[in-house]
Amino acid sequence: xxxxxxxxxxxxxxxxxxPASDARPxxxxxxxxxxxxxxxxxxxxxxxxxxxxxxxxxxxxxxxxVLSYLTFLISPxxxxxYSAYFDKATSSIHVTDERSINALWQMGFxxxxxxxxxxxxxxxxxxxxxxxxxxKTSEEITRLRRTERRELxxxxxxxxxLAIEERLKAEAAAREAGASESxxxxxxxxxxxxxxxxxxxxxxxxSLKKAKEARALEAKQARELAAQNAALAxxxxxxxxxxxxxxxxSPVVQKKEFLSTSPSSLQLPDSVISNLDADDFPNExxxxxxxxxxxxxxxxxxxxxxxxxxxxxxxxxxxxxTTTAALLQQFCHHSFQPARDxxxxxxxxxxxxxxxxxxxxxxxxxWVIRSGVKFGTDYLLYNRGPVFSHAExxxxxxxxxxxxxxxxxxxxxxxxxxxQARSWWWMHCVSRVQAQVLKSLVVCYVEVPPPAASLDDIxxxxxxxxxxxxxxxxxxxxxxxx
Amino acid sequence: MADADEDLIHAPANASAQPEVDxxxxxxxxxxxxxxxxxxxSSPGIPRRGEKDFEPNPTELQADVLxxxxxxxxxxxxxxxxxxxxxxxxxFYAPDGYVPPAQPGRAKPKAGGEDGKEDGKSSExxxxxxxxxxxxxxxxxxxxxxxxxPKGQFFKTMGxxxxxxxxxxxxxxxxxxxxxxxxxxxxxxPSASAAGPGEEDLSVPMSLQAAYTCFMxxxxxxxxxxxxxxxxxxxxxxxxxxxxxxxxMEQQDAAVSDASELxxxxxxxxxxxxxLGSLFNWIHDPRSTASTATGPIIGTGIxxxxxxxxxxxxxIPWYDPVTAPERHPSDTTPPFRVVFHIYKPSTPLxxxxxxxxxxxxxxxxxxxxxxxxxxxxxxALLESTPLDPPRGEKxxxxxxxxxxxxxxxxxxxxxxxxxxxYLRIADSAFGKEKLYExxxxxxxxKRNRTNQKPRKR
Numbered sequence: 005x006x007x008x009x010x011x012x013x014x015x016x017x018x019x020x021x022x023p024a025s026d027a028r029p030x031x032x033x034x035x036x037x038x039x040x041x042x043x044x045x046x047x048x049x050x051x052x053x054x055x056x057x058x059x060x061x062x063x064x065x066x067x068x069x070v071l072s073y074l075t076f077l078i079s080p081x082x083x084x085x086y087s088a089y090f091d092k093a094t095s096s097i098h099v100t101d102e103r104s105i106n107a108l109w110q111m112g113f114x115x116x117x118x119x120x121x122x123x124x125x126x127x128x129x130x131x132x133x134x135x136x137x138x139x140k141t142s143e144e145i146t147r148l149r150r151t152e153r154r155e156l157x158x159x160x161x162x163x164x165x166l167a168i169e170e171r172l173k174a175e176a177a178a179r180e181a182g183a184s185e186s187x188x189x190x191x192x193x194x195x196x197x198x199x200x201x202x203x204x205x206x207x208x209x210x211s212l213k214k215a216k217e218a219r220a221l222e223a224k225q226a227r228e229l230a231a232q233n234a235a236l237a238x239x240x241x242x243x244x245x246x247x248x249x250x251x252x253x254s255p256v257v258q259k260k261e262f263l264s265t266s267p268s269s270l271q272l273p274d275s276v277i278s279n280l281d282a283d284d285f286p287n288e289x290x291x292x293x294x295x296x297x298x299x300x301x302x303x304x305x306x307x308x309x310x311x312x313x314x315x316x317x318x319x320x321x322x323x324x325x326t327t328t329a330a331l332l333q334q335f336c337h338h339s340f341q342p343a344r345d346x347x348x349x350x351x352x353x354x355x356x357x358x359x360x361x362x363x364x365x366x367x368x369x370x371w372v373i374r375s376g377v378k379f380g381t382d383y384l385l386y387n388r389g390p391v392f393s394h395a396e397x398x399x400x401x402x403x404x405x406x407x408x409x410x411x412x413x414x415x416x417x418x419x420x421x422x423x424q425a426r427s428w429w430w431m432h433c434v435s436r437v438q439a440q441v442l443k444s445l446v447v448c449y450v451e452v453p454p455p456a457a458s459l460d461d462i463x464x465x466x467x468x469x470x471x472x473x474x475x476x477x478x479x480x481x482x483x484x485x486x
Numbered sequence: 487m488a489d490a491d492e493d494l495i496h497a498p499a500n501a502s503a504q505p506e507v508d509x510x511x512x513x514x515x516x517x518x519x520x521x522x523x524x525x526x527x528s529s530p531g532i533p534r535r536g537e538k539d540f541e542p543n544p545t546e547l548q549a550d551v552l553x554x555x556x557x558x559x560x561x562x563x564x565x566x567x568x569x570x571x572x573x574x575x576x577x578f579y580a581p582d583g584y585v586p587p588a589q590p591g592r593a594k595p596k597a598g599g600e601d602g603k604e605d606g607k608s609s610e611x612x613x614x615x616x617x618x619x620x621x622x623x624x625x626x627x628x629x630x631x632x633x634x635x636p637k638g639q640f641f642k643t644m645g646x647x648x649x650x651x652x653x654x655x656x657x658x659x660x661x662x663x664x665x666x667x668x669x670x671x672x673x674x675x676p677s678a679s680a681a682g683p684g685e686e687d688l689s690v691p692m693s694l695q696a697a698y699t700c701f702m703x704x705x706x707x708x709x710x711x712x713x714x715x716x717x718x719x720x721x722x723x724x725x726x727x728x729x730x731x732x733x734x735m736e737q738q739d740a741a742v743s744d745a746s747e748l749x750x751x752x753x754x755x756x757x758x759x760x761x762l763g764s765l766f767n768w769i770h771d772p773r774s775t776a777s778t779a780t781g782p783i784i785g786t787g788i789x790x791x792x793x794x795x796x797x798x799x800x801x802i803p804w805y806d807p808v809t810a811p812e813r814h815p816s817d818t819t820p821p822f823r824v825v826f827h828i829y830k831p832s833t834p835l836x837x838x839x840x841x842x843x844x845x846x847x848x849x850x851x852x853x854x855x856x857x858x859x860x861x862x863x864x865x866a867l868l869e870s871t872p873l874d875p876p877r878g879e880k881x882x883x884x885x886x887x888x889x890x891x892x893x894x895x896x897x898x899x900x901x902x903x904x905x906x907x908y909l910r911i912a913d914s915a916f917g918k919e920k921l922y923e924x925x926x927x928x929x930x931x932k933r934n935r936t937n938q939k940p941r942k943r
Contacts, residue, residue, distance in 0.1 A: 047922070052789045076788055083786055171545045304799055306782025328781045361802055368799035370922030387921065396886050404861035425857040428900055432907060444890055446914070449861035463778020463801050472805035472861060473916050474868075475890055479897050479908035481721050484845070486832045 040391045047370070047388070049111040049307045051083055086301075087325070088293065089311045095338040097293035097310060105291040108308075113372050113389045114301060115293040121146070122374075122390060126289035294375060295335040295356060296363040303328045303462060304364065332462060335360075350459055352468075353403055353423065353452045361450050361469040362401050373399075380437050381445075398443040400434060401450060402426060404472075409454035435476055447474045567667055575663075577633040577655065577671045579692060579700065584625050584654055624838075626727070628705025629654035631671055640668060643724035643835060656727070657701035658715045664697045665716070671697060706731055710851045710901035711825060717906055718847075722831035726840060730815040730823035730848075730870070796922040804917035805865075807893035813869040821855045822867040824848050824896065845897050846871050852902040868894045868913045885924070889914045 046052070056072055059065040086104035088097045099105050099115065105124055108114040117124025125141040132141070140148075293301070293308075301308035309325035326334070337344040339356035350357075362383065366373045372386040376398050384395035405411075405420035438445040453468035539548060625646045633645065636653040640663060645653035655663070663669035672689035692700070702709060715725055777783070784798045815824060827843035829835055848867060859867070876891040892912025900907045 047792055048795060050784065050789055050792075050795055052792055052795070055790055168543045168545055171547055175546045303781035304783045306784065306786055364799070365802040365804060366916065368796060368802065369916060369920060370796055370924070371916075387924075397889070402858070402861070406860070406862045424860050427857060428852045428902065431858050431909075432900075435909070444886075446916075449864075451861065461779040462781065463783065467778075467801055467803065470803045470805060471917075472865065473914050474864060475892055475912040475914040477890070477910045477912075479845075479910040481718055481723065481908065484830070485722060486830050 040389075043110055044113075044389055044391065046111040047372075048305060049084070049086070049107055049114070049301070050305055083307070085307060085309055087309045087311060088298065089314045090298075090326070090334065091314075092338075092343070094292070095343060096295065097298035098314070099291040099293060100314070102287065108291060108293070108301070113374065113386070114297045115291040116375075117289050118292050119289045124289050124291055127287045130285070130288075295338065296360045299328075299331060299335055299356075299360055300364060300367055302331060304367075328462060329459065332356075332459075352455050353405075357466075357469070358401060358403050358450045358452070361466055362399065362448050362471060364466065365471045366399070379441055379443065380434055382448075384443070385446075395443060397446050398438050399446045399448050399473075401448050404449040404451045406451055407454055410452070431476070435478060439478060445476050447476050448472070449474070569667070569670055573638060573668075575633060575636065575638060575669050577631050577660065577663075577669050578689070579671055579673055580630050580632055581674065581700075583627055584629050584648070586648070625654050626656060626705070628707075629656050630701070630704060631655040631657075631660040633669075638668065643829075643837070646837070657704045657707045658712050661697055661701045661707075661712065662716050662719055664692070664694060666720075706733065708849075708851070709904075710899075711849045713901055713904060713906055714847065714849050714899045715826065718826075718828060724829040724831070724833070724835055725826045726829075726843075728815070728824045728827050728843075728846065730818065731825050733820045733823075793922060796920070804915065806917065807868075807913040807915055808873065808875070808918075810869055812872065813866055815870045818866040818870050819859075819863045821850045822848055822859050822863045822898075824867070824870060828897075842872075847897040847899055847908075849899045849901060852900055864911065867898075868896055868911065871896050885919055885921075889916065889919060 053072075053076070056068045057065060084107065086099065086108060087101070088099040088104070090096075091098050097115075098118075099108060105115075105117075109123060113122075115124075116122045117126055119126040120129075120141075121143050123142060125143060129141050129143060132144075298308060298310060302310055310331060311323060311325055313323070333346070333350065335356045336350050336354040337346060337348060339354055339359070359382065363373055366383070366385055372389045373383050374386065374390065374395075376382055376384040376395075379398055381398040382401045383399040385397040385399060386395045387393050403423055405424060410416050410420045435445050449472045451470040451472070456465055456468065459465060539551075542548065625648055629646065631654070632648075633641070633653040633655065636645065636647075636651075641653055644659045644663070645655045647653050660669065660671060664671055671692040673692055675689050701707060702712065718725055777785075778801060783801065784795050789795050824846040826847045826849070827840070828845040828847055829841070830844045833841065833844055835841070871894050873894060875893050876888040881888050881891060890912065892914040895910060895912040898909045898911055900909060
């Protein structure tokens with residue numbers, strides 16, 4: 005009997021209400037992912053030339069092998085060397101050449117875009133913003149997901165608030181009636197037809213999924229309520245709002261949602277677009293390499309040349325690239341804040357020496373190692389790369405001074421004790437955060453050697469360090485009981 | 487009493503039927519106590535807890551739930567806790583530690599439990615000094631409470647029986663039992679000898695406060711160790727003191743053995759094709775231009791395979807837990823030392839011949855040891871445990887599991903003023919898992935994971 009008037013009211017209210025109260029259209033399917041396997045097929049920016057297979061019973065295969073070698077003899081393939089420059093202000097390495105940026109990102113996931121989350125995607129985003137390009141960058145996908153999740157949480161809070169209000173109403177009605185009947189019965193006797201649904205829902209909690217499902221229902225209820233409130237001339241309004249938590253969309257969320265659902269509305273007017281030339285704006289973004297990454301590329305792979313100052317692409321390289329020995333000095337000095345004086349001598353426990361040891365160790369085992377600053381750790385370890393899988397391990401580095409040299413004098417003992425001290429609270433913080441983001445915590449101790457006599461042989465220098473990994477995880481006795 | 491759910495834990499047949507409930511992770515809804523029947527043996531098991539309200543709201547429903555919970559808690563607490571005549575176990579405090587039985591031919595109690603049977607044949611012991619006796623060798627000098635007629639399930643995993651089938655309890659065992667109301671400890675009677683016939687009537691019961699005073703600090707028992715002991719015990723684990731219990735163990739050899747060396751990556755012997763290949767490699771050997779002194783390490787020539795590149799990159803030595811020598815427990819720094827061996831409730835136990843423990847635990851007080859262990863301390867702790875490499879079909883398949891399991895492991899209980907946090911520490915050797923040799927891609931496609939739980943990159 006109630007059904008027909010409600011639906012008609014629905015329509016009128018829906019027509020009047022703004023777009024915010026409308027249920028959002030279902031999410032469009034994600035565009036197909038690019039073929040990451042193809043894009044990131046090389047794990048390091050090093051050219052590898054496979055030998056053609058030798059098949060013993062097929063002499064022709066031998067010829068092909070010989071041929072391949074002969075071609076290499078006559079015209080040896082050149083190993084690509086990229087160039088970058090050291091920026092003292094940020095104490096990091098900048099790569100500005102477009103081709104180098106792509107190569108370093110695609111082969112081994114080195115660096116991060118200065119205007120992006122990780123992959124340099126500013127240009128794509130900018131093009132999209134100007135309506136020149138469609139397809140989603142990873143930043144946008146993440147933002148969309150976050151907006152969605154936040155909205156669902158707000159939705160859940162709103163549902164809970166609504167349930168509490170209904171409950172309060174039902175209780176008030178029961179009190180007025182003064183009857184001994186139970187609250188549920190009282191709820192059924194209230195004038196609004198649909199409240200039983202809500203009170204029943206009030207006893208259980210709302211999961212995000214439930215909030216999603218209940219969205220349509222909730223919208224209907226809200227409209228009903230609005231209609232009722234209008235009819236009752238705001239009689240209940242002040243009461244309910246005064247004694248309950250107010251939940252509303254923050255303007256930021258609304259704006260973001262707006263942006264993500266209807267990007268076309270933010271486009272510039274057509275006249276402006278027509279004035280813009282499609283590829284006429286420069287790429288403002290550069291690739292930023294951490295000092296460890298840069299040193300690995302330069303010293304270990306020989307795939308990077310680092311200059312002291314930024315040169316325009318057309319300019320002739322007047323200065324020669326920094327030698328690896330000088331580079332090591334520079335990075336060590338810049339591993340302090342503020343950077344040490346160039347004349348300061350290298351110490352075996354300079355932060356750069358220790359962090360590079362760990363970086364090189366995991367790189368040499370095949371991990372893609374990237375900064376873990378987002379999770380409060382030193383490094384994250386990816387299998388193959390961030391586009392393929394989540395990082396499974398998060399690494400924190402602790403220096404260790406177990407060599408007898410470090411306990412020879414009292415002064416050194418105090419110094420090293422201070423250097424290796426980590427509080428339990430710190431440990432618990434780190435391990436709980438890693439559990440929350442489903443990563444395993446690796447505590448990586450680096451054994452620091454005594455100061456070396458000569459710094460000429462960098463390989464020998466790093467060969468004196470030693471790495472030991474411990475995996476630390478919360479142990480929950482309730483879960484291991486069987 | 488809380489015995490009902492604890493008994494369930496101890497009964498493995500019953501416990502296995504229960505779905506796994508992590509009580510500590512759920513909210514406390516004490517209304518469940520009303521549904522517990524403390525008398526009936528056929529209790530339905532550990533009840534599920536209720537749902538969580540995050541903030542107060544003005545509804546009467548919430549107020550009702552709150553008051554009902556409070557009422558249930560009061561009800562449970564106000565239940566009179568008594569020593570039942572059938573289950574009552576009386577013990578005697580022996581302030582001087584273990585004393586051998588006074589009369590060799592003393593009548594044994596008829597109701598001697600399982601432990602009585604173990605020592606049944608060794609009843610002809612003579613009153614010689616206690617320590618050298620072979621049958622009393624198992625009794626710790628720290629034991630200070632004895633139970634003349636042990637009965638009940640607790641003595642399956644606690645206490646040590648002597649030649650006259652008295653069970654001797656360590657301070658933590660006695661304290662745990664008296665605290666949970668399962669033991670009635672009596673002061674030694676001043677006049678008569680402890681073994682007098684009419685002792686039960688004359689002796690004075692020991693209060694809980696007195697028990698804490700007497701047992702805490704005795705024989706190396708600290709409040710931190712007791713917190714760990716009692717916490718795990720209540721969860722159903724069986725705990726036994728490890729050889730590293732005493733802090734003042736003499737250091738046998740303080741010299742840190744640094745025998746562990748870097749295992750250089752092995753190169754497999756070349757076949758005919760390989761030899762041919764190496765001949766050709768020689769023409770353009772990148773190694774000729776490789777230099778670890780100034781780089782590039784991998785050289786500037788032609789690289790044949792990424793594996794070779796990675797092999798050349800391996801210049802950083804790493805610790806190999808397999809080749810490391812095992813240490814004696816005394817060769818560790820005191821707080822970082824295994825003090826308890828832990829057995830799961832499901833592990834079949836025989837007190838006389840304990841199996842390999844399921845877990846080894848070290849107890850650290852954050853107030854005495856304010857910093858995390860250094861690598862030397864942590865390494866020594868792990869090296870004092872036996873090698874436990876990842877084995878099994880599943881481990882062989884899954885590299886992440888192997889790394890997480892590690893080659894040795896130990897549990898560290900970090901006690902911060904009564905709050906215990908357990909950390910499992912494993913010695914995982916990343917250097918033993920050459921990721922670049924993995925032909926298969928990552929462990930699973932990323933898409934499958936996204937629908938499990940939102941996870942951040």
